[in-house]
Amino acid sequence: MTRSELQALYRKGRLHAAEILHDPMLPGWIVEFRDEDGVAFELTDTLGCPLSFSSVSDAREFIHTIADCPIQEDHLYRFFER
Known part of the structure; x- marks a missing residue:
């Protein structure tokens, strides 16, 4: 979903948490x-x-532009940032 679609869901009270995961296709985070x-x-x-x-x-930082909710991080792959 796009940023604006997610913002609309948040305004409706539907989003309760965000999770940052290792991108399986690229060395990055989704x-x-x-x-x-x-x-x-x-x-x-x-x-x-x-x-x-x-x-x-x-x-x-990008999550905070969409919603003010708890954020979980996938710590298993944090070594990519070292």
Whole structure:
């Protein structure tokens, strides 16, 4: 889902958490938001391709432009940032 679509869901009270995950295709990080039922909404561009961030801090900053919610990080792959 695009940034504006996710912002609309957040304004409706549907998004409750965000998760920063290692991008399986590139050496980067992707973001998923979750609703109260655990349904995942992946952050994508307007073409539906996942947005990839070069660092966890970049992903975290972008999440805050969408929603003010708890953020979990996939610590298993943090060695990519060293």
